[in-house]
Amino acid sequence: MKKSEKAPIPLKYQQYVQQMQKIADIRFANAVLQWDQETYLPAKGAGVRGRQIATLAETAHALFSEDWFGDLLQELSSTDRLDENQRKNVTLSLEDYIKNKKYKPQFVRKLNEQVNITFHAWLDARKKNDFRVWEKELDHLISLKKEESYILGFEKHPYDAHLNEFDKGITVEFLDENFARLLPELKRVQLAVQGKQDGPKPLLKGIFDGEEQWRLGLTILKKMGFDFNAGRLDRSEHPFTISFHTQDVRITTRINEQDPTQLIWTCIHEGGHALYEQGLPAESYGLPLGEACSFSIHESQSRFWENGIGRSRAFCHFLFPLLKNCFPDSLQRWNEDILYRAVNWIQPSLIRTEADEITYHYHVAVRYELEKKLMNNELKTKDIPILWADYYKDYLGLSIPDDNNGCLQDVHWAHGSLGYFPTYSLGSLYGVQLLNQYSATYPNWEKDIANGDFSGPHKWLNREVYIYGKKFTSLELCNISTCKPLQMSQFITYLENKFLIKL
């Protein structure tokens, strides 16, 4: 009797898995279309590709919103006959299901349409280097994002609803407190480092053959442990990582023939994301436990590699001979010390994506403050450029020469991605804390890196981060992987050690 009572639940869990994997098939198929769009799509193909992508998104969404599936999730979530991981999957899927159901189809359509319009208005504004060209559509989109705050719900601040989308549990309260502690410390370290730096920044001169750069990128990715039988490297205008499942993870990069360090550190950054995707539990394909923890933790992986490993002295020791071998003429007067200084040069600048490890966080803080005030009606869309300029003056000491070098530089708002930027800073913090933990476990890691053996951090991250998928929130995972809560102090100490003591 007992057995037959129990029988339906495993079957029903299997139904849940099947539906989730079907949805995953469609979502990942859509990811293939998006990858193709950024890499190989012929110019005239964009129009119909847009509708094909929209149809797949709607189809996946419709499958996830079916009433019977909600009933199934409810039933599974109230049984005690699932194991811990099964329960976690069901709980997370049900949360998503309930959230999805909050949206009226008309709102979703309006939001998607407005994103599309706002994105194209942004492209146009970029061309004309004029925020005013974008203002009206951005304002409409921000209105919808405010509406969305109330659809999703929040406890204290409407911005919380959006922050929660990118990193569960993160709030204005949490970020206000952390930025308030971070920014003065950053300023202190930044000024001290700049006082120590012998200017000007070492600059590479010459033309660096694209194919040589490409081979170098491939070499480094292979050394990092990126599995080229389960992934690819291609070119696109903006570098990105995209996954179609753990056995097919693709990176893109771009070639700048004036500066090979761009391709190299882009490969390392995207490689960090990609190793995470390749390392997620393949058996949980389509389920929450097969997905990455959060945007913050994803970013921690790219920062761990890009800054923690890639901008270490050990890595420069490893890289310099390779680089010199590829470009002997241009690197005649360089050595690994100069390379190390060049890739760790601290200098406030106007463009976030080009910023160094310290001043980067001012850029994030500016966007955080603006998004928060927009969501709270403290800031009107039309006043974005003014406040942007004020903050850049205040945080970075810089004047904004034009909109393209100011508030038109990022695509995020044009996509309606408000709440995304803070994950970049949180990712850096988590990245450093993971590096510290790894370093405490394997104090000699730098020797391996210097010798071109990067398998240590890869194995460690696999064990401490990748395998958990979405089982924990960022903060929980941090506790598990580093045995400590998120500690701002670790990041500051790391910067001090690196830039004031060791450099």
Next chain:
Amino acid sequence: MKKSEKAPIPLKYQQYVQQMQKIADIRFANAVLQWDQETYLPAKGAGVRGRQIATLAETAHALFSEDWFGDLLQELSSTDRLDENQRKNVTLSLEDYIKNKKYKPQFVRKLNEQVNITFHAWLDARKKNDFRVWEKELDHLISLKKEESYILGFEKHPYDAHLNEFDKGITVEFLDENFARLLPELKRVQLAVQGKQDGPKPLLKGIFDGEEQWRLGLTILKKMGFDFNAGRLDRSEHPFTISFHTQDVRITTRINEQDPTQLIWTCIHEGGHALYEQGLPAESYGLPLGEACSFSIHESQSRFWENGIGRSRAFCHFLFPLLKNCFPDSLQRWNEDILYRAVNWIQPSLIRTEADEITYHYHVAVRYELEKKLMNNELKTKDIPILWADYYKDYLGLSIPDDNNGCLQDVHWAHGSLGYFPTYSLGSLYGVQLLNQYSATYPNWEKDIANGDFSGPHKWLNREVYIYGKKFTSLELCNISTCKPLQMSQFITYLENKFLIKL
């Protein structure tokens, strides 16, 4: 009153179009996944890609099989308030719908599974060069194909049901009659040509740089009118053309560094297919009138270009200087006459895909006879190699040395594509008849080709073939475009003119 009576129909037709375009989005998305599978997919990606492709196919199929959609099609097909093209779309969709409904889901699953197993058994058999490795699974698949004949229905011969799938209205009766007339004529011309040929066939010697070949392929495709803003050329193991809509049509080819003519004539062949796809009516996206007429007519387009244009003396006149410019050393002793003779060399051979314009049809006839007898229980699967050998002896005068050079050479049966091969011969006949009609309209066309201007045939085919989509059957289209029914005699006269009079 009258107006409100009429109102629902246009709206309902719009519903029909929307559903068809949604289905097209998913099918074409799946085509992107298939293209990627053949071009850029990393090795380990194949497994999950297979299930993603299967899910998209099932999703599209489910959308097309919804009951409300059948009701809608029935209603639209019985109204007189649609225009001619709308009526044609609805009629063809309803035919498809009814056909689809004949299949039980269990049968479709069984067939798909058996195709998958049979394909892998074929790969294995190819590796071992042994038909016996394939026999059992092929036999299972053929049994299912026989079952399918009765599901689809036929009037006289079970094979008719399958022939109809690739070219509507084509029957055993029609093909028996045509092959019976074609084969003796072919034999007569073949023997006469071989008597005239000064052997041996001119062969190119040397290594032909792949990148030079690639550029030549691109040049020729551009000259043919292939729009690279609405398509691409990539590499794959087996060349193919695939379309995601008229503005994104992709070709693949392969590089043989021993023989550049392979890449060149593959590009022309696939280019012929691709021009057709780029020229289909874009406004009928997702509807029958936006699709190609049939497999035969599709093949007529590749043959028109590959043989009619590409193997003309005029084309060799155009190509030779380009070829010599790319590979001056290897072509030192060649001239355009030698090139013309080389690409028009008539010689029976074992492999269909390498056959010349005349003996090619023996290869098709062998397969046609075998498929017919398999469907009619006149031939047992285990006896395929024996009958294959008999026919090759009879038609081509050749002995079969091993299975890879015999009945294991084509993938078609492994895919369950019985009924496909005859479209290759029909395509050649249609292709020649189209060329004759074009030639009658523009008697000086060869001058343009010799000067590298290929816009004439492209424009003409656009007007006479592309724009009709699937509005007519192959035979109807032939009547419209060439003002005559399909005439076997035109093909024979073409061969005589080309190989016995002009050469």
